Amino acid sequence: MSAPEPLPTDVHDLEIKDAQLIFKSVWDRLEEEVGHENLRFPKELILLGGAPGAGKGTHTRFVMKARGLTCPPIVISDLLVTPEAAAIKDAGGMVGDKEVISILLRRLLHEEFRDGAVLDGFPRTGVQVECLKLLVDRIDQLYTEFAETPLAINFRRPTIHAMVLFVTEKTSIERQLFRGQQIAAHNREVEETGIGKILPLRTTDLSEDAARRRYRVFKEKTWDALQSLKEIYHYHFINAEGPIEEVEANIVKELQYQSSMELDPRTYDRLQPLPLAEEIVIHARQLLVKRLDSYELEHTATFIRCVDVIQEKFMPIIKRHALSGRAHVNSEDALFQDPLALSMLIDIFAERGYHAVVDKHIQEIPVRLDLQTGEIHRKEKTVFRVQINFKGSPIRRG
Numbered sequence: 001m002s003a004p005e006p007l008p009t010d011v012h013d014l015e016i017k018d019a020q021l022i023f024k025s026v027w028d029r030l031e032e033e034v035g036h037e038n039l040r041f042p043k044e045l046i047l048l049g050g051a052p053g054a055g056k057g058t059h060t061r062f063v064m065k066a067r068g069l070t071c072p073p074i075v076i077s078d079l080l081v082t083p084e085a086a087a088i089k090d091a092g093g094m095v096g097d098k099e100v101i102s103i104l105l106r107r108l109l110h111e112e113f114r115d116g117a118v119l120d121g122f123p124r125t126g127v128q129v130e131c132l133k134l135l136v137d138r139i140d141q142l143y144t145e146f147a148e149t150p151l152a153i154n155f156r157r158p159t160i161h162a163m164v165l166f167v168t169e170k171t172s173i174e175r176q177l178f179r180g181q182q183i184a185a186h187n188r189e190v191e192e193t194g195i196g197k198i199l200p201l202r203t204t205d206l207s208e209d210a211a212r213r214r215y216r217v218f219k220e221k222t223w224d225a226l227q228s229l230k231e232i233y234h235y236h237f238i239n240a241e242g243p244i245e246e247v248e249a250n251i252v253k254e255l256q257y258q259s260s261m262e263l264d265p266r267t268y269d270r271l272q273p274l275p276l277a278e279e280i281v282i283h284a285r286q287l288l289v290k291r292l293d294s295y296e297l298e299h300t301a302t303f304i305r306c307v308d309v310i311q312e313k314f315m316p317i318i319k320r321h322a323l324s325g326r327a328h329v330n331s332e333d334a335l336f337q338d339p340l341a342l343s344m345l346i347d348i349f350a351e352r353g354y355h356a357v358v359d360k361h362i363q364e365i366p367v368r369l370d371l372q373t374g375e376i377h378r379k380e381k382t383v384f385r386v387q388i389n390f391k392g393s394p395i396r397r398g
């Protein structure tokens, strides 16, 4: 005899029941409003979680860039603007799950989020986590349903990433208060000068007690909910205690690790020796400076000649192309036979904000025809073709 189904007595079971009721009613209503075929949700959801002040807003753009998303982030608390919701937020509390789910689902249907959306501050409760699971199930069903149809592209299988920024209670409170001071100062300046825009100021960012209360609500209601995402989705836990650049580095590291999870381990190992673009970009400037200084100190004569040639031969042509931002200069100067001089040329241009590409072209020029044999004697001539690109003038005629 099998054991009877346990009654839904513990909190989790109740959350599941609640979520089912809420989700079903929101979903049915939405389906009625927009039609079954238009229930088109994002391919990727990136959930940014963490205590108030952890840096969700601060790092959203960075995370989006890293994932190649250009749509605006969806900041859940900004969507909750009814007077009732505003009063709850001011008191450091949490707006009802049904309102949150209803507004969020509607927003996710906007065309601009079709490839992916970043949600700042969702899910915040166990019920919201359960609703998220139900949403993903429904999107999966739609994927299967439309798979072999012309509409398939609108119903891709979703991937979910949860990124949780971790800070301690102390940091959370400090940063909430810091944000409050920053925004208050900004708003005072706008009022005095009439320049700029007044930014919304959270009441809880102005008082230590209120900020602490908000943190505690997070710890009691949201922390476990965020933890539970670990078992179901790609989960990234980010130490967000340090300065902004350090947190960004932690995010990059995590996303890098994630590509290791998406790829087959053998494929990942194969690609591993190639540096990430972010890595080389970060170091590129320091390396350029080091090279330029070494030219000046260790290869002074060649460096001086290089600068002179650029100044005398290249710059007049470049200046003539200042509108288009692209110039071609051919040089036969023997100086560039030295590969070091070519490197100098490229680096000098890079330092001054141009992007130079050099192509070494060897031409054969007929110099003499042997009348007896009919043989043509040729001489080699080396031409360095340099293309220089830079930001041209935005002002154009016509």
Ligand SMILES: Nc1ncnc2c1ncn2[C@@H]1O[C@H](COP(=O)(O)OP(=O)(O)O)[C@@H](O)[C@H]1O
Binding pocket: 050, 051, 052, 053, 054, 055, 056, 057, 058, 059, 175, 176, 178, 179, 182, 240, 241, 242, 243, 244, 245, 247
């Ligand atoms: N790593 C950090 N180091 C220092 N200050 C930070 C850091 N991350 C965020 N801040 C600051 O803390 C405040 C709260 O950050 P914010 O991104 O608004 O948090 P959240 O969106 O998670 O509530 C902002 O004033 C922000 O400039």
